[in-house]
Every structure is written in C-alpha cells, then in structure tokens.
Amino acid sequence: MNATDTAAFALTALRGYRTRTLLMLLAMAIGVASVLILTSLGEAARRYVVGEFASLGTNLIIVLPGRSETAGGGMMFFGDTARDLTLADAQAIERSARIRRIAPLSLGEAQIEARGLVREVPILGSTQSLLEVRHWEMATGHFLPSGDPNLANPVCVLGAKVKQELFGNDSALGEWVRIGDRRFLVIGVLASEGRSIGVDVQEIVVIPVASAQMLFNTSSLFRILVEAMSRESIAPAIEHIKTTIRDRHQGEEDVTVVTQDAVLATFDKILQALTLTVAGIAAISLGVAGILIMNVMLIAVSQRTAEIGLLKALGAPRRQIVTLILAEAALLSALGAGAGLVAGELGSSLIGYLYPVLPMGPPWWAFLGAVGVALSTGLLFAVLPARRAAQMDPVQALSRR
C-alpha cells in the first residue's frame, strides 16, 4: 500500500466522522494557536524593551548619582546619594579623548502656560548635545544653543504634543511661554516620536540645564548621558568617569555607571527566558490536545471494530493497520496544526492591531516548535490506539453486525 493511498484512506475516515474530526482539529488548533500567540506576546515584550533601550542612543554610558553595590542593577532606582552629581562633574567627565559628547540631564515637573492654556509637563534640562546623544530630530527651529552650559538662557524646545496642545496649528517659534515662574522663548519643536525610559518625547519640554536647575532650585543632576567614541572605548571611558568622580568627590566613587549594552543584554536574556517559559506553558496545552487525540482515537478504534476486522480479513497485516491509524492521526495533527498556525497568526496580528505599540509577530522557532510538538504528540498518542486496533481479533470484530 503506497503513501498516497494510505493518506487517501485516512482522509476518507476523517471525512466520514466529521464531528469527531472537527473537535480534534479544534483541540489541536487551539494548542498550536496558543503557542504562537503566547510566544509572540513574549517576543513583542522583548522587542519592545530592547527597542526602548536602543532608542536611548548608541555607545551610551549612563551616570547616576549614588552608589549601588550590585553593578548594573541600580538603573531604575536612586541610591543613597552621598554627594550630588553636578554640572561641574559633567564638564570634568567630558574632558577625555574616549568620550565624544555628554549630555547632563536634570528632570522635573512644572506647569507650562501659553495663551492662557496651562499644562503640567515633564521638564528636561540639558545641553545641545542631547539632540545628538538621543538621536532626536527637530520639526522646526533649533535645539538648545551651544555654549557654556552654566548660562541659564530663557529658551525652550517643545515636544510635538505639547506644542500642538498649546499652540494648535499656529507656529510656536518666537512665542513666549511661562514655565513655573519664569518666561521662556520657544526656539524649536521636536519631531521625534516614541518613548524612552518612561517619558514620552512628545510630551516633554527641554530647557537649558542651568535654567532647569534654577527653576527647580537645585544644583544636582538627574543623570549624565555619556556617548563614548566607539564600542571599544566604552570600558576605558567608564574607568575615566569613575576616576574623575573619585577625584572630585574626595575619593568616594558615589555614582553608578551603567552601559546601555549591559542593561540591554540583561533585559534581553530575562525576556527571552520569559518567552520560553510561556511557550512551555502553551506546549502543555498542546500535550493535552495530544491526550485528547489518544482518547478520541481509542474511541474511534472501538467504533470501527468491524472495519478493522474487515481490513484484516482482506489481508492487511498488523503493521498496515498500525500505519493506517497513525496516518489518520498524523493527518489530523497536521490539519489541526495548519489551522492553528492560521489562527495564531491572525490572533497575534489582531493584538498587534489593537496595541500598535507592541511589535507582535511570533518568532520563527515558535512555528517550528508548535508544529513539531503538535505532530509528535499526535503521533505519539496514536500509537496506543493503533496497536490496540492491530491486536484486535478479526473473528470477534466481524461476528458483530
């Protein structure tokens, strides 16, 4: 009996018992689809986080005030700050051949008022280099002026959304806005979209760092962004930063230095593990589908006792009966897996459509994995029913009507 005939015969069996076939296809499809959807959710989370960090800039070193004992872990937290990180520290750090540019950051929240409209916005104090460090683009006007960062120029750059809310479609350039208790001249509007470390670029207002320090009445910095000359110079640059800070802070190395690469790699690993875990959970549902296939195949075998007895009488040896039942199970699993692939692809596209911020799309290994597990469980769990069928006594099978 050749393969085509075996498949054709199995197909007639599947078509002959439609309800059973549909139920089993459904179980298989749900299993496969859930593997795909869950892994693509996990992958989306990973890509999202990686994308967030990548948008911070390239060859980036982040200096935070305060010392955390475990390296790399203090990214999102503020340690006990022994000494403030100041603008003078930032300027001292900049003096190295390893470092292309730095951008001191000062962060606060303040009211911005223009034309009688008031809005509470995050205020970012920095210097001109921030534009290059963060790869931002301007929509109109200029970014902060270059020059001595200690000069508190009364100028500001608006995020796209802030500009839209305060000025509508009118030009904002040359207009005066009030931030806190000071007046600032709008010199530019940012074009950049997207988020970085929790702040929507469209919703911020950027002012010179000295102005921000005056506005918030502080001399400390939120952090310093340092762009190294190249990937290779990151390590010496970090050494330079630490030495400089030690020298300036009476021998205390009271800052935390994080590289974007390290953070990125860690998150990448964690989220990869998460995705695999979720995929594992989904694979269990596939296993359940496999057990379902076994049960239904067992029932199918006892339902079709007479048919199997007949096949034996017509000269099918045991092996052929086993092959026929396995072919049926394989066909079921394959069709179910196919339906599941389609459903999973649709499902993850739907989620991607509803939540555009998530870069959905199952990873390639999820396709292989889901289909592989579906086929192997389907076949594995059909072995028992197939053997039972092969062992059936044809005399008994045929004596019943």
Add this chain to the structure above:
Amino acid sequence: MITLENIQRIFQVGDQQVHALRDVNLHIEVGEYLSIMGPSGSGKSTLLNLLGLLDRPTGGRYLLNGADATALSDTQQARLRRDQIGFVFQFFHLVPRLTAAQNIELPLVLAGVAGEERKAKVQAVLEAMGIADRAHHRPDQLSGGQRQRVAIGRATVMNPGLLLADEPTGNLDRASGHEVVGILEQLNARGITLLVVTHDPELGQRARRRIHMVDGAIVSDNGTVP
C-alpha cells in the same frame, strides 16, 4: 487444495473449555462447491474462520495448497488472505463511508496495486456483478442484494482460489438471495472453490458436496474423501 488433519479448536470460556471443533478431518479439491450446515454452535463458523486464516487451531494441521498454513506468521497469513481467499459475510461488512467502487477497490489498495490497473479491475468486477451503474453510491444508498454483490465483488477482485461465504443470503429477501447464490455459483463454475456456511437447507442442498456438523464434529459428508 485444502487438507485438514485432526483439527481441534478449544475456546476458554471462564474456567470452562469449549470444544468448538473436535478432530476435524477434511479434504477439499480445487473447484469444489461445498455447503456446511448444522445447528447454531455446531462449529461451522469456527471451521470457516480457520479455513480463512482468521483463527488458529488449537491442534492439528491445516495444509493450504500443500503448505502448512498453521505455522505461518501473521504477515504471511495476511498475505495469503489477501491473495488466495475471499470472504463474503452475512452482514456484508462494507465500509459505510466508501462508495461501491471504493469498497471493491479496497483489497487492491491494501495490496498496493497501481492506480490504472486498479481502475480497470474494479470496472470489470462492477460489470460482472451487474452494479456498474451503482459504482458511486455508498452502501446506505444500495439495496441488500446490491450490497452483497459489492461484497462479493470485493471478495473476488484479487482473483482468489477460495471463496468463503458465511450465511451469504441470511440477511436478504428471497429474490435477491437467489441472485446472490446465482452469482456465487457462476464464480464456482468458472473454477473458484466455493464454501458456503448456512442454516438454510434450500441453499445447502444446492451444493454438490454437503457437510453436516453437530457439536464440533462432521457427522455426514457426501463427498468423495471423508
């Protein structure tokens, strides 16, 4: 063609042993037309199953075409069933989801005969059975007589030497019963060895050689070799 020597078949029912066949000796020549009659439980179906290699004797020897069939493996027996033996059952045992033509084709498919050859053979059998116009009907769309003709077609499509019929008319009305018997006898006339197990004395009397069984033993045999 067939020689049975001291065949025993003992079934274990609970802790009791049931002798379904006791010391059966039988010789059948090629082309014979036999009927096996007897009351229920006399062992005639068991004998048929043994002859058809669906069952193995507890003791004795079964020579089919001179070879010891009892010693064969499952696969070898299956091959003999496929190539040498055709079965006709009381309840037809057609596969309900397959058409008449597909049911007839089934042994050819199992044997791995190529598609073109299969088509021609099935068509020939359909015509010989007079059901060519019903080829694409499923069993539930056929009458009892037509179903049994499909079953006979399936039993003979491999050109077996031996045709075993277990109450072939048991589930048919008189008229279609006659038709079916006519077809079986035609096949016998063309050389196939025909063995019919029946309750029906009228059917049994038609055979040239008549065997009566009671309690697992042959009590009368009008044939040449007892």
